[in-house]
Amino acid sequence: xxxxxxxxxxxxxxxxxxxxxxxxxxxxxxxxxxxxxxxxxxxxxxxxxxxxxxxxxxxxxxxxxxxxxxxxxxxxxxxxxxxxxxxxxxxxxxxxxxxxxxxxxxxxxxxxxxxxxxxxxxxxxxxxxxxxxxxxxxxxxxxxxxxxxxxxxxxxxxxxxxxxxxxxxxxxxxxxxxxxxxxxxxxxxxxxxxxxxxxxxxxxxxxxxxxxxxxxxxxxxxxxxxxxxxxxxxxxxxxxxxxxxxxxxxxxxxxxxxxxxxxxxxxxxxxxxxxxxxxxxxxxxxxxxxxxxxxxxxxxxxxxxxxxxxxxxxxxxxxxxxxxxxxxxxxxxxxxxxxxxxxxxxxxxxxxxxxxxxxxxxxxxxxxxxxxxxxxxxxxxxxxxxxxxxxxxxxxxxxxxxxxxxxxxxxxxxxxxxxxxxxxxxxxxxxxxxxxxxxxxxxxxxxxxxxxxxxxxxxxxxxxxxxxxxxxxxxxxxxxxxxxxxxxxxxxxxxxxxxxxxxxxxxxxxxxxxxxxxxxxxxxxxxxx
Amino acid sequence: xxxxxxxxxxxxxxxxxxxxxxxxxxxxxxxxxxxxxxxxxxxxxxxxxxxxxxxxxxxxxxxxxxxxxxxxxxxxxxxxxxxxxxxxxxxxxxxxxxxxxxxxxxxxxxxxxxxxxxxxxxxxxxxxxxxxxxxxxxxxxxxxxxxxxxxxxxxxxxxxxxxxxxxxxxxxxxxxxxxxxxxxxxxxxxxxxxxxxxxxxxxxxxxxxxxxxxxxxxxxxxxxxxxxxxxxxxxxxxxxxxxxxxxxxxxxxxxxxxxxxxxxxxxxxxxxxxxxxxxxxxxxxxxxxxx
Numbered sequence: 001x002x003x004x005x006x007x008x009x010x011x012x013x014x015x016x017x018x019x020x021x022x023x024x025x026x027x028x029x030x031x032x033x034x035x036x037x038x039x040x041x042x043x044x045x046x047x048x049x050x051x052x053x054x055x056x057x058x059x060x061x062x063x064x065x066x067x068x069x070x071x072x073x074x075x076x077x078x079x080x081x082x083x084x085x086x087x088x089x090x091x092x093x094x095x096x097x098x099x100x101x102x103x104x105x106x107x108x109x110x111x112x113x114x115x116x117x118x119x120x121x122x123x124x125x126x127x128x129x130x131x132x133x134x135x136x137x138x139x140x141x142x143x144x145x146x147x148x149x150x151x152x153x154x155x156x157x158x159x160x161x162x163x164x165x166x167x168x169x170x171x172x173x174x175x176x177x178x179x180x181x182x183x184x185x186x187x188x189x190x191x192x193x194x195x196x197x198x199x200x201x202x203x204x205x206x207x208x209x210x211x212x213x214x215x216x217x218x219x220x221x222x223x224x225x226x227x228x229x230x231x232x233x234x235x236x237x238x239x240x241x242x243x244x245x246x247x248x249x250x251x252x253x254x255x256x257x258x259x260x261x262x263x264x265x266x267x268x269x270x271x272x273x274x275x276x277x278x279x280x281x282x283x284x285x286x287x288x289x290x291x292x293x294x295x296x297x298x299x300x301x302x303x304x305x306x307x308x309x310x311x312x313x314x315x316x317x318x319x320x321x322x323x324x325x326x327x328x329x330x331x332x333x334x335x336x337x338x339x340x341x342x343x344x345x346x347x348x349x350x351x352x353x354x355x356x357x358x359x360x361x362x363x364x365x366x367x368x369x370x371x372x373x374x375x376x377x378x379x380x381x382x383x384x385x386x387x388x389x390x391x392x393x394x395x396x397x398x399x400x401x402x403x404x405x406x407x408x409x410x411x412x413x414x415x416x417x418x419x420x421x422x423x424x425x426x427x428x429x430x431x432x433x434x435x436x437x438x439x440x441x442x443x444x445x446x447x448x449x450x451x452x453x454x455x456x457x458x459x460x461x462x463x464x465x466x467x468x469x470x471x472x473x474x475x476x477x478x479x480x481x482x483x484x485x486x487x488x489x490x491x492x493x494x495x496x497x498x499x500x501x502x503x504x505x506x507x508x509x510x511x512x513x514x515x516x517x518x519x520x521x522x523x524x525x526x527x528x529x
Numbered sequence: 530x531x532x533x534x535x536x537x538x539x540x541x542x543x544x545x546x547x548x549x550x551x552x553x554x555x556x557x558x559x560x561x562x563x564x565x566x567x568x569x570x571x572x573x574x575x576x577x578x579x580x581x582x583x584x585x586x587x588x589x590x591x592x593x594x595x596x597x598x599x600x601x602x603x604x605x606x607x608x609x610x611x612x613x614x615x616x617x618x619x620x621x622x623x624x625x626x627x628x629x630x631x632x633x634x635x636x637x638x639x640x641x642x643x644x645x646x647x648x649x650x651x652x653x654x655x656x657x658x659x660x661x662x663x664x665x666x667x668x669x670x671x672x673x674x675x676x677x678x679x680x681x682x683x684x685x686x687x688x689x690x691x692x693x694x695x696x697x698x699x700x701x702x703x704x705x706x707x708x709x710x711x712x713x714x715x716x717x718x719x720x721x722x723x724x725x726x727x728x729x730x731x732x733x734x735x736x737x738x739x740x741x742x743x744x745x746x747x748x749x750x751x752x753x754x755x756x757x758x759x760x761x762x763x764x765x766x767x768x769x770x771x772x773x774x775x776x777x778x779x780x781x782x783x784x785x786x787x788x789x790x791x792x793x794x795x796x797x798x799x800x801x802x803x804x805x806x807x808x809x810x811x812x813x814x815x816x817x818x819x820x
Contacts, residue, residue: 018541022541023541025543025546026541026542026543026545026546028538028540028541029540029541030541036673058806059720062686063577085533099651102612107538110538110612110616111612111616112538113539113542113544113545113592114545116542116545117545117546117548117549118547120545120546120548120549121548121549121552121553123549124549124552124556125552125553125556127553128553128556128557128560157564160556160559160560160561160563160564161556161560161561162558163560164556164557164560165560167556168552168556171552174620174623177619178616178619178620178623179616181615181619182615182616183612183613185615186608186611186612186615187608187612212619212622212623212626213622213623213626214626215623215626216623216624216625216626216627216629217627217629217630217633219625219627219630220627220629220630220631220634221630222672223760224630224634225629226563227749227756227760230563230566230567231567231749231750232749232750233749233750233753233755233756233760234672234674234752234753234756234759235634235638235748235753235756238642238673238676239660239672239673240673240674240676240752240753240756241638241642241643241646241672241673241752241753241754242638242642242752242753242756243637243638243641243642243646246634246637246638246641246642249637250630250633250634251635255632259592287656313650313651313725402813404589424711426583444685476602498644512763519538
């Protein structure tokens, strides 16, 4: 049933892999599980993306053309849920699975069987969520934030299934996070002290703590929604002494750290890629670590900046405003460190670097619009407009998703043993970076002019900009098929990759052959210096 | 990290995917059971839910059997033991955060929502427009909508239950010390006592629920006081049930001669879990019953 790597090494072929479907179903190998996570995430990215296409097609013109408003609401809701819990979070978990053990010189994750479990429950969660779209009355249509009473009094039958599928997503994230924490605390190679860990490991370490702290709170929130809707409780109903605003407090206590869960690993990725292609060490490593930790701590103190228009006491509004603005400080430390890393570096512009550079610039735009939204009186104006949509898509698409793409290009040679097609990849980059700005930048303008989010129709004066936005959206959606093509092409063959295909790369993962053997670091490596 | 020279990586295993199927069936079945029950329709939800629970039970049995066999055949090392202990501690932390959500709801309802409905802070208009007769009080025995109930006192059953659980934490710790000193007789005695105290707690908690429903009119539908009361004590009771089952399994394993003074992760994890449910109860007793 089990064996130590030591005996595997002697008794079996070095790179022995089980074959067939059972390899993927029964696997305890961190690389297999990482691959599963990444493909699952890409599939969800396409499904969530096609929902976004429906949204943009409906918004191509004012008036109602293609879909019913109720269906439009389901699309915005499920698009958000699928992208957050199905695409971005599993992509990061997949990267953590592939990279964390290789970066710290460990043979695998600390709890490999639980690792398999935490992946394989995800497809079931999403089958349940997506199948609820086909129920009588339709799927969840209350927005991904499922505010009460939209999710309680006014929601349809799919709510029960939504609640339990979110429970499973939460269990999956918590188990994944526990695995990352235990692996990092316990399986570092001798000499790999905490302050020698690569930034990606550090950022994931901190992200994992955020996950185990807030995913259970989300579970509590959906549980209260379930009992309010079906069992007559009144947590979010004022006639029973509850408060719908209480839902928002509980939800955003989860929801704001969740935002950082989806960006901190990106910081780690960018902190790996920029030094490689500038051929310099990362500027200010320890300040990066402290900045990440500060952002994580502050993330628990800012949740109500999502709720400035709910009528909180002024003292609370000011508290949350200042705390939110405080986050710009450690984030600024990071941006300046990346820029300082590039200063006088011998830079080259391979695709991972292009995505990393786009990340630094475009994420900063998203950060600045976030700062605008943090200002309470200003937020009264911006709240629930397309300005907010523009803001969080800049941080999530050109932030989180661009960083995932940068990571895929950067580590693909290590995973597959082949170099990807640089020309095609550059084409993918330029197509994405241009279309994504056509898609999201004009949203700032319609937002400032007052176009509300989550509504299938709009005033005619917004028509031109919405048409441009939709064209950008379709172009961005199509561009991602190039990404799929590049990855498949690279997996199937191509120029052989060296153990260290990037001249300036540093880290343990580049000391092992490409593709990485099925089992790595059976004996812990010695960390010098 | 000196003992890192030999890593332990388990071979591939069929149990996790089985667990995934089981959990998927449970979620799908639970969702449909809720719909069937609340809409009074005959559905297949409860069948799927039952099937899921059976699959999970088989999975747990198989997974733990493998795990125990590996442990008994000495495949584990200190490093793996540390991984398990840390994993269990962080799992308990995540459970703490789950309860934190409901304690948060309790504090918010009591200190913000209810006073605001009665006009506190800048809510004079809310009060006079919505429910001008409403008076803020805690326990909220009359809701703004007019539902009335009686509050649950802390003396009597809850106080006895507090004593039972605190005592069980002590006996659990005594059992742990006995195991570490390899005094198996004492171990069985104290562990058995812990199980009995846990069972006693659950029995009294059940009686308290009957008392609440039949005599006090305190139900799940009694407004936010009843909501927080039943969800907090209910989830706590579910955790005590799980903890008691874990203790029973430990007892059976000890009868079979498992565990040594050096190697007893499963027992330690169970004991930590038991102390955790005890601490949650103390918070519950203070914030739900006494204050």
